[in-house]
Amino acid sequence: MKAIYITRRETFNAAHRLRREDWSDAKNDDVFGKCSNKNWHGHNFELFVTVKGAPSQETGFVMNLKELGTIIKSSVIEKIDHKNINLDVDFMKGIMSSTENLAIGIWDEIKELIDAKGGELVKIKLIETENNFVEYFGGKEPF
Amino acid sequence: MKAIYITRRETFNAAHRLRREDWSDAKNDDVFGKCSNKNWHGHNFELFVTVKGAPSQETGFVMNLKELGTIIKSSVIEKIDHKNINLDVDFMKGIMSSTENLAIGIWDEIKELIDAKGGELVKIKLIETENNFVEYFGGKEPF
Amino acid sequence: MKAIYITRRETFNAAHRLRREDWSDAKNDDVFGKCSNKNWHGHNFELFVTVKGAPSQETGFVMNLKELGTIIKSSVIEKIDHKNINLDVDFMKGIMSSTENLAIGIWDEIKELIDAKGGELVKIKLIETENNFVEYFGGKEPF
Amino acid sequence: MKAIYITRRETFNAAHRLRREDWSDAKNDDVFGKCSNKNWHGHNFELFVTVKGAPSQETGFVMNLKELGTIIKSSVIEKIDHKNINLDVDFMKGIMSSTENLAIGIWDEIKELIDAKGGELVKIKLIETENNFVEYFGGKEPF
Amino acid sequence: MKAIYITRRETFNAAHRLRREDWSDAKNDDVFGKCSNKNWHGHNFELFVTVKGAPSQETGFVMNLKELGTIIKSSVIEKIDHKNINLDVDFMKGIMSSTENLAIGIWDEIKELIDAKGGELVKIKLIETENNFVEYFGGKEPF
Amino acid sequence: MKAIYITRRETFNAAHRLRREDWSDAKNDDVFGKCSNKNWHGHNFELFVTVKGAPSQETGFVMNLKELGTIIKSSVIEKIDHKNINLDVDFMKGIMSSTENLAIGIWDEIKELIDAKGGELVKIKLIETENNFVEYFGGKEPF
Numbered sequence: 030m031k032a033i034y035i036t037r038r039e040t041f042n043a044a045h046r047l048r049r050e051d052w053s054d055a056k057n058d059d060v061f062g063k064c065s066n067k068n069w070h071g072h073n074f075e076l077f078v079t080v081k082g083a084p085s086q087e088t089g090f091v092m093n094l095k096e097l098g099t100i101i102k103s104s105v106i107e108k109i110d111h112k113n114i115n116l117d118v119d120f121m122k123g124i125m126s127s128t129e130n131l132a133i134g135i136w137d138e139i140k141e142l143i144d145a146k147g148g149e150l151v152k153i154k155l156i157e158t159e160n161n162f163v164e165y166f167g168g169k170e171p172f
Numbered sequence: 173m174k175a176i177y178i179t180r181r182e183t184f185n186a187a188h189r190l191r192r193e194d195w196s197d198a199k200n201d202d203v204f205g206k207c208s209n210k211n212w213h214g215h216n217f218e219l220f221v222t223v224k225g226a227p228s229q230e231t232g233f234v235m236n237l238k239e240l241g242t243i244i245k246s247s248v249i250e251k252i253d254h255k256n257i258n259l260d261v262d263f264m265k266g267i268m269s270s271t272e273n274l275a276i277g278i279w280d281e282i283k284e285l286i287d288a289k290g291g292e293l294v295k296i297k298l299i300e301t302e303n304n305f306v307e308y309f310g311g312k313e314p315f
Numbered sequence: 316m317k318a319i320y321i322t323r324r325e326t327f328n329a330a331h332r333l334r335r336e337d338w339s340d341a342k343n344d345d346v347f348g349k350c351s352n353k354n355w356h357g358h359n360f361e362l363f364v365t366v367k368g369a370p371s372q373e374t375g376f377v378m379n380l381k382e383l384g385t386i387i388k389s390s391v392i393e394k395i396d397h398k399n400i401n402l403d404v405d406f407m408k409g410i411m412s413s414t415e416n417l418a419i420g421i422w423d424e425i426k427e428l429i430d431a432k433g434g435e436l437v438k439i440k441l442i443e444t445e446n447n448f449v450e451y452f453g454g455k456e457p458f
Numbered sequence: 459m460k461a462i463y464i465t466r467r468e469t470f471n472a473a474h475r476l477r478r479e480d481w482s483d484a485k486n487d488d489v490f491g492k493c494s495n496k497n498w499h500g501h502n503f504e505l506f507v508t509v510k511g512a513p514s515q516e517t518g519f520v521m522n523l524k525e526l527g528t529i530i531k532s533s534v535i536e537k538i539d540h541k542n543i544n545l546d547v548d549f550m551k552g553i554m555s556s557t558e559n560l561a562i563g564i565w566d567e568i569k570e571l572i573d574a575k576g577g578e579l580v581k582i583k584l585i586e587t588e589n590n591f592v593e594y595f596g597g598k599e600p601f
Numbered sequence: 602m603k604a605i606y607i608t609r610r611e612t613f614n615a616a617h618r619l620r621r622e623d624w625s626d627a628k629n630d631d632v633f634g635k636c637s638n639k640n641w642h643g644h645n646f647e648l649f650v651t652v653k654g655a656p657s658q659e660t661g662f663v664m665n666l667k668e669l670g671t672i673i674k675s676s677v678i679e680k681i682d683h684k685n686i687n688l689d690v691d692f693m694k695g696i697m698s699s700t701e702n703l704a705i706g707i708w709d710e711i712k713e714l715i716d717a718k719g720g721e722l723v724k725i726k727l728i729e730t731e732n733n734f735v736e737y738f739g740g741k742e743p744f
Numbered sequence: 745m746k747a748i749y750i751t752r753r754e755t756f757n758a759a760h761r762l763r764r765e766d767w768s769d770a771k772n773d774d775v776f777g778k779c780s781n782k783n784w785h786g787h788n789f790e791l792f793v794t795v796k797g798a799p800s801q802e803t804g805f806v807m808n809l810k811e812l813g814t815i816i817k818s819s820v821i822e823k824i825d826h827k828n829i830n831l832d833v834d835f836m837k838g839i840m841s842s843t844e845n846l847a848i849g850i851w852d853e854i855k856e857l858i859d860a861k862g863g864e865l866v867k868i869k870l871i872e873t874e875n876n877f878v879e880y881f882g883g884k885e886p887f
Contacts, residue, residue: 063253128750133799165748165749166749227702272319328501348667450606461881642757
């Protein structure tokens with residue numbers, strides 16, 4: 030088997046804030062800085078979903094990108110695009126909406142759905158701004 | 173005089189929504205779609221500020237980019253970065269926070285400050301997402 | 316009236332070739348180089364459509380981007396995306412498929428439809444590769 | 459030894475289609491969608507070739523980028539740039555021209571040539587559009 | 602005549618500094634800041650050259666991009682790529698190497714050569730960093 | 745523990761040259777080509793620093809990006825931005841200023857400082873031009 034990795038990009042725009050209600054304003058400001066603004070701020074996120082597999086002899090595909098796109102759109106984008114991550118997104122309820130936690134949350138939403146189609150979800154990359162992004166391999170540590 | 177145009181890019185992240193309280197939810201949804209989400213959404217904005225002038229014989233500059241950056245940062249970025257455009261930004265109070273209106277608002281904030289330094293502000297470009305942006309020439313219509 | 320310019324980006328992928336059947340292979344190769352390859356080549360095109368107008372008092376919009384997107388998609392993208400420009404696209408039949416002519420063809424497809432919605436189409440920008448693009452202002456010459 | 463990874467980017471434009479002649483039009487359309495268009499479509503591809511090695515004490519190089527560029531250009535770019543992948547490219551004859559298979563084909567063309575120069579080819583990344591790309595590590599599975 | 606604008610991008614890497622020998626270190630630092638570093642610094646420049654004209658009936662071209670590329674390469678890129686703008690570039694001798702002056706210098710190098718081919722050079726855009734660029738229209742002021 | 749990877753981007757502009765004084769001009773030119781220009785050339789570098797860890801229950805952070813940014817800025821950017829890598833940068837003295845060696849030098853400057861904060865520096869990516877970059881994992885070979 031010749032394992033190969035395919036990646037699909039989707040984008041979404043959302044509001045969020047990093048803020049603990051059990052902390053004072055001063056402590057929130059000290060730890061989270063501008064990201065703790067009470068009235069929210071937001072980002073254009075770029076999401077990259079990577080699936081591993083062997084190309085099919087018949088189609089040349091690891092996985093049909095249309096099917097992959099459908100899973101990402103229905104399980105992630107529709108729930109989060111033009112939404113407030115802290116208030117509107119069921120899978121982020123009660124969780125700090127850091128880019129780290131959001132990437133893990135997205136992984137958990139789509140892992141089983143993708144693997145059921147014969148591919149293997151191996152990586153989520155989530156770009157929050159041009160200056161910071163996170164990568165998550167389901168807890169594995171390739172490096 | 174050899175007129176030349178210099179442009180400075182700055183970035184900011186902000187939340188906003190497009191929503192009229194005097195309209196029903198249905199009408200807001202019909203006109204503004206996902207952008208009317210009650211709990212806000214947000215973007216990474218890219219702002220390009222263009223100044224026209226002749227390069228100085230002494231420095232080769234139309235305008236010192238450090239000075240230009242200082243004006244943009246103190247008059248725009250500090251007021252809007254990691255903020256809610258509808259709630260937190262004084263120069264957008266009571267105005268629909270469309271990209272169009274935001275570009276006009278930014279122009280009005282910095283026009284006099286830049287022109288006082290000897291350059292001439294001639295254009296604002298404001299990118300909201302990779303798929304849409306606006307350009308404003310102070311009301312002039314070059315094309 | 317405060318004129319402002321809004322731009323919508325759409326993308327499409329297409330095959331084409333630059334080749335005159337009334338010319339020899341040698342002449343085609345001399346004038347069009349690699350672009351004259353008999354069996355076609357292709358590009359990821361980026362299309363930017365710019366509309367001028369005054370922002371509405373009610374919505375802050377020059378033109379509803381959803382409506383603008385619908386016009387571009389139905390009149391251009393559906394006809395050309397994943398197609399052969401020379402063979403499959405009605406509005407390019409019998410015309411050399413240079414980026415210049417393609418931009419003019421796209422303008423002619425959408426000019427009336429956009430202007431009927433109250434905006435004014437003022438510019439088409441068409442990127443063929445990272446190294447070359449064209450801009451068309453309906454024949455006007457702003458510079 | 460301090461292993462380090464250098465990557466060289468090259469670009470090419472090409473036409474292709476995903477279509478099985480032993481399938482009906484309906485089945486081709488169902489599986490490959492727009493990519494099965496009879497008259498081809500095309501892309502601007504970006505190719506990233508990654509080589510691993512220890513920097514030379516004398517030059518600081520893992521491998522001379524000029525030599526690496528020459529191998530990629532003569533073995534890949536000249537064969538595929540401004541060509542039809544299905545019809546014109548010897549190493550893709552009889553193979554579905556999916557991005558996956560193309561990345562594997564490119565690896566096979568350059569693996570020995572690069573390794574003969576003292577580096578070790580370890581990765582091919584091939585971007586087909588801004589929304590999808592593949593990565594191939596010669597069949598290895600780093601994650 | 603349907604005027605249309607074509608643009609060709611070329612890139613070059615160069616060292617330079619902004620520094621007046623008739624000024625003290627303190628004044629150089631005050632006006633030019635980090636850009637006055639005695640031992641130089643450098644950039645990856647992106648150069649966009651825009652030519653206006655009507656597409657030829659025969660070829661669909663305003664100007665053959667191969668010819669345009671040849672002019673830019675021989676008159677600009679070969680003189681400046683991997684060079685020191687202050688020390689190595691004949692057309693910048695004795696001139697402050699600001700982005701403004703460099704754009705004007707490039708215009709003067711290629712204006713006649715391009716216009717002799719039947720197009721009309723109308724714009725130079727020169728990107729110095731992701732945060733600043735200049736545009737020059739030969740002294741004209743379209744906006 | 746759910747290991748996740750966060751990456752921070754910083755940029756700097758610098759001059760350098762690849763040249764051995766113990767070699768003839770001809771040999772320098774043969775091995776290093778344009779990069780050996782006596783009077784230097786330069787680049788806009790993009791630096792990506794990747795840190796691995798588990799997100800904190802309290803903050804959702806692997807590491808506070810503000811702290812990470814401070815380390816990178818004080819230990820790398822301030823020493824190299826708008827400088828000459830060969831002449832001005834203490835940690836590159838006497839070392840060929842190839843992108844490979846520069847990435848290793850940057851790793852050595854920040855490894856202990858980052859790990860002391862509880863994260864683990866696992867990767868440096870350094871982009872020299874749009875066509876070449878290097879990646880360094882501290883000598884480890886993930887692929």
